[in-house]
Amino acid sequence: MAIPKNIILIIVFVATLFSIALATPGTATFYTNYVPSACYGSTPQGSIIAAASDFLWDDGKICGKIFNVTCTGPTNPVPHPCTGKSMVVKIVDHCPGCGGTLDLSKEVFSTIANPIAGVIKIDYVQI
Numbered sequence: 001m002a003i004p005k006n007i008i009l010i011i012v013f014v015a016t017l018f019s020i021a022l023a024t025p026g027t028a029t030f031y032t033n034y035v036p037s038a039c040y041g042s043t044p045q046g047s048i049i050a051a052a053s054d055f056l057w058d059d060g061k062i063c064g065k066i067f068n069v070t071c072t073g074p075t076n077p078v079p080h081p082c083t084g085k086s087m088v089v090k091i092v093d094h095c096p097g098c099g100g101t102l103d104l105s106k107e108v109f110s111t112i113a114n115p116i117a118g119v120i121k122i123d124y125v126q127i
Helices: 005-021 054-060 106-112
Strands: 024-031 049-053 066-074 086-095 102-105 120-126
Touching (some): 024 066, 024 106, 049 054, 086 102
Parallel strands (some): 024 102
16 A cells, blocks of 8 residues: 555655754864764765764764754854755764864855854754
């Protein structure tokens, strides 16, 4: 028996709302040198990636985890840094003392926010 398309759409919509409700607030910075990484050594993982702060690192258990990241606002005088977009990133590195919850690749940061901001408020959720 096939499930009607409208039921599938409702399930997807509710799941999206549920994941948004479970998002965790944090801050994000960005970086530009992606190799080597703490999780994958010299094996490149592309540029849609992030590094985890000490708070999330947990002895590397976060390596390879996937997160949806959304800019929620400024942390400094740069007004309206957010683009309204979200990105799905893979954790590939450790960022000890980086000053943010996640250190995003510059490509990711530039997609969700104006890089001039340098540091932004985010919501993130593991998917």
